[in-house]
Amino acid sequence: MPLSFKFSKSILSTISPPIPTAYKWIPKSKSTRTSPNLEVLDMSQGVPGTAPHPILQQSLRETSARSDAWGYCPAEGEWKLREVLAREMRGTYGYGKRKVDISPEDIAITSGCNLAFVATVMAIADAGDEVILPVPWYFNHQMTLTLLGVTPVPLITSPESSFLPSPTLASTLITSKTRAIALVTPNNPTGAVYPPSLIAQFAKLAKENGLALILDETYRDFIVGSDDSSDTIERPHGLFDTTESESEAESEDHSGGSMASDDIDKHLPWRSTLISLYSFSKSYRIPGHRLGAITASPELLKEIGKVLDTLQICAPRVPQLALAKEFDGSISVGSRSQLRSPPLTTPGTPGEPPESEVKLDSALGGHGVSLQESMIAVSSLKSASSLEKEVEETISVLAALKSDILSTSLAIHARQRLFKDTLEKEAPNWKVVSQGAYYAFVQHPFLSQSSEDVCQKLVEEVGVRVLPGSFFFDKDLDITESSFSSMKSQPELNSGLSFKSKLNELDRYIRFSVANVSDEKVVKVCRRLGEAERVFKEEFGWVVGG
Numbered sequence: 001m002p003l004s005f006k007f008s009k010s011i012l013s014t015i016s017p018p019i020p021t022a023y024k025w026i027p028k029s030k031s032t033r034t035s036p037n038l039e040v041l042d043m044s045q046g047v048p049g050t051a052p053h054p055i056l057q058q059s060l061r062e063t064s065a066r067s068d069a070w071g072y073c074p075a076e077g078e079w080k081l082r083e084v085l086a087r088e089m090r091g092t093y094g095y096g097k098r099k100v101d102i103s104p105e106d107i108a109i110t111s112g113c114n115l116a117f118v119a120t121v122m123a124i125a126d127a128g129d130e131v132i133l134p135v136p137w138y139f140n141h142q143m144t145l146t147l148l149g150v151t152p153v154p155l156i157t158s159p160e161s162s163f164l165p166s167p168t169l170a171s172t173l174i175t176s177k178t179r180a181i182a183l184v185t186p187n188n189p190t191g192a193v194y195p196p197s198l199i200a201q202f203a204k205l206a207k208e209n210g211l212a213l214i215l216d217e218t219y220r221d222f223i224v225g226s227d228d229s230s231d232t233i234e235r236p237h238g239l240f241d242t243t244e245s246e247s248e249a250e251s252e253d254h255s256g257g258s259m260a261s262d263d264i265d266k267h268l269p270w271r272s273t274l275i276s277l278y279s280f281s282k283s284y285r286i287p288g289h290r291l292g293a294i295t296a297s298p299e300l301l302k303e304i305g306k307v308l309d310t311l312q313i314c315a316p317r318v319p320q321l322a323l324a325k326e327f328d329g330s331i332s333v334g335s336r337s338q339l340r341s342p343p344l345t346t347p348g349t350p351g352e353p354p355e356s357e358v359k360l361d362s363a364l365g366g367h368g369v370s371l372q373e374s375m376i377a378v379s380s381l382k383s384a385s386s387l388e389k390e391v392e393e394t395i396s397v398l399a400a401l402k403s404d405i406l407s408t409s410l411a412i413h414a415r416q417r418l419f420k421d422t423l424e425k426e427a428p429n430w431k432v433v434s435q436g437a438y439y440a441f442v443q444h445p446f447l448s449q450s451s452e453d454v455c456q457k458l459v460e461e462v463g464v465r466v467l468p469g470s471f472f473f474d475k476d477l478d479i480t481e482s483s484f485s486s487m488k489s490q491p492e493l494n495s496g497l498s499f500k501s502k503l504n505e506l507d508r509y510i511r512f513s514v515a516n517v518s519d520e521k522v523v524k525v526c527r528r529l530g531e532a533e534r535v536f537k538e539e540f541g542w543v544v545g546g
Contacts, residue, residue, distance in 0.1 A: 010127075014146040018139055018471040019045055025459035038463040041517065041525050045467075046188065046438045048285035049516040053404045055329065056284060059322040059397045066321070073317050075309040076301060077109025077293075080324035084396040085109075085278075085293060092220070092233075093240045100240035105298045106271070108305065109320060111312045113218050113279035113292035117182075118144050119307040120275050120294060124212050125150045125179040131214075132173050132181045134165040136441075136472035136506055138188045138216070153178070154473070156502055159433045163190040163441065167201040171209075180212040180275075181205070185236070186219040186437035189472045189511040191416075193223055193436040196237040203239055207273045215239075218279040219437035221405050224413040233409055239270050271297035280319070282438065282515075283405050284398075289319040327400040412515050416440060419514050419522050426523075427530035429544055438515040441469075443508050445533060447545040451507050454536075461535055462528040469509035 027038050051057065063069050076082075082104035094100040110116040117140070125131060127149030133141060135154040145152045153173050157163040170181060181202060185194035199215070206213040215237075223234040276295040281287035292315075294304060308314075419440055420432045429445035444454050451468030458464040514522065536542040 010147050010149050014143050015139065015474075017143075018467065022455065022459075022465060022467055022471075025456045025465070027463050028460045040459065040463045040465050041521050041528065042465045043512045043514065043517055043525060044465045045516070046282070046513045047287055047516050048282060048408075049518070050285060050408075052285045053401055055327065055397060055400055055404075056286070056322065059325050059327075060318060063318050063322040063325060069318055069321055071317070073314045073320065075108075075305050075312070075314055077107070077315055078317070078320040078324055079104060080396075081109060081320045081398075082107040084324050084398045088398060088402075089240070089295065093235060093237070095235045098238070099242050101242040101270070102240055102295065106295050106301070108294045108296075108301045108308065109315045110292040110294060110308060111315045112281070112290040113216065113277050114140050114144070115290075115308075115312060116277045116279075116292040116294045117141060117214070117216065118148075119304050119311065120212075120214055120277070120296075121145065121148055121150060121180070122307045123300065123304045128177065129179045130175060130177045131179060132170055134163075134183065134187075135503075136163070136189050136469060136509070138184050139471055141182060141184070141216070142474070150179075151177070152474075155181075157190075157192075158502070158505075159443070163187065163192045163434045164194060164198060165202075167198070167205050170202070171205055174209050174211070178209070178211060180214050182214040182216065184216040184218070186223060187434075187439075188219070189439055189467070189469070190434040190441040191436035191439035192434045192441075194237075196235070199237040199239065203270075203273055211273075212275050213273050214275045214277065216277045218277070218282060220278070221283040222409045222412060222437035224409055233406060239274050271299075275300065280323070283408075284323070284401060285408075286319055289316055291315055291319050291323075323396065323398040325397050326394045327397045329400070412438065415514050415517075415519060415522060418519055419512070419526070422523050422526040423529065426526040427533060429533060430529050433509070435514070438513055440512045440514055442510050442512055444510050445544045446536060446542045448543055451510055455510060457536060457540075458529075458532055462532045464525055464528050464532070466513075467511045469506050469511065472511070473503055473506055475503065475507075 022044050027040060052060070085107055086102050086104045089102045090100050093102070110119060121131065121144060125148070128151070130151045130153045131145055132153045132155050133145075134157050136157070137152070137154075142152045155165050155170050155173060157165050165183065183194065183199070183202060185199065186192065187194070203213050205211075217236060220236040221233060223236060225234055274296070278293040278295070280289070280291040280293075294301065296304070416435050420435065423430055423432060423442070431443040431445075432440050433443050434441040444451065446454055451470050455466055455468040458466065512525075517525070533544060537544050
């Protein structure tokens with residue numbers, strides 16, 4: 001039926017959500033290669049592969065039953081959760097002897113990290129302004145900007161630079177309309193983990209140009225040391241540092257060009273530039289509860305509060321209270337040295353029984369929880385014990401889950417290695433170019449086919465659902481010739497290719513979400529990719545290249 005009104009220009013200029021498109025693709029019912037009831041192996045959406053830890057499940061149940069949990073809370077979130085999150089962040093970013101400056105007043109709780117981004121952009125940019133986004137970009141960030149009438153300015157990355165963005169290149173894109181640079185690290189979709197030195201260079205660039213640096217750190221708890229034997233989570237960056245320490249900066253610009261180490265300020269006052277965004281969805285495995293956070297200057301949060309009060313009134317209160325709740329499962333400390341590791345699940349395939357089981361009925365109301373007395377717990381203590389030198393009489397549920405997060409992170413890290421090794425064996429023409437945290441960015445082998453065509457055929461013919469690289473950039477994206485001329489002076493773009501050609505090059509890539517499947521399914525996916533290569537070549541005449 002025709003409508004009597006018009007749609008807004010901004011909504012019409014915004015792409016449709018990509019994920020539902022991928023779920024419209026279904027296996028062919030009369031496939032001669034597979035069973036009509038073929039199980040679709042889903043590595044498309046970045047969702048946790050297991051339920052929340054039993055400690056959190058129990059806390060959510062208990063909190064839901066409270067008579068005072070159903071009302072509103074302040075728009076900026078429950079004070080107690082802001083306190084325990086600030087303490088957790090002081091441990092995460094203050095690893096070792098470093099001290100960081102984060103207080104509850106620096107934190108606002110939001111209805112998910114996407115809303116954190118929306119609220120941030122609404123507070124710092126107007127229609128017609130610009131925000132620099134590395135390409136491939138997280139599509140919800142680009143969608144937010146177009147909805148608000150803000151122009152996303154593409155900062156091209158390339159496989160030659162492991163999809164790390166260049167601060168030098170970004171500096172050529174800054175105009176009088178630029179309001180912020182927005183980064184996602186570890187990255188979605190490429191999985192690339194931005195080194196602390198690279199993040200420091202972007203912070204310096206933003207500060208020098210009067211811009212905000214928006215840092216989406218949804219996956220910051222999944223940065224495992226590069227050494228295969230590592231059992232610790234790496235510090236995401238040093239921007240929150242307040243003490244004299246070795247500079248995070250290096251003389252090398254990790255993605256092309258160079259910046260002298262003397263140009264990096266060891267003591268950048270973070271509140272003047274940095275806006276850090278966080279999601280509880282991945283680390284605590286509660287994506288449906290929609291909980292995120294903004295860490296920024298209280299002065300900025302005061303203005304963001306207007307947006308939050310308008311759009312969300314308040315973030316979901318039950319998960320806030322559940323995470324901030326005192327954990328009474330025999331974890332009580334008089335000093336950091338007495339902190340005991342909380343229950344955790346053995347790393348490995350989610351859902352598989354652990355090697356050892358210890359029942360903690362008193363802590364969980366009769367529900368047994370697996371606990372492995374291993375180096376994982378010890379490694380967790382390294383992070384947990386660096387929280388700060390203050391004495392805590394109690395520990396929150398959020399803090400009690402620290403070693404569970406470590407366990408999950410190590411399991412995903414091991415699964416990333418399994419995926420790459422198995423792919424090299426079963427489908428060697430599929431190349432993992434970048435991977436980390438939840439994602440692997442893989443070059444498909446079909447020279448003349450778009451990533452969307454490949455992904456649709458993968459579902460239809462072999463039952464593998466993944467997301468095409470084209471979902472993470474705008475095919476119709478354009479840029480001024482003068483801007484591209486300055487871009488071509490950079491090593492990662494100086495290949496004689498046009499801007500459109502660089503975008504087309506990205507269409508050879510597919511995003512695999514490694515976190516939400518078991519090890520067994522990872523192996524099955526790799527084998528099906530090998531089968532797909534043969535089928536697509538023989539039956540559809542697709543050309544395979546290296």
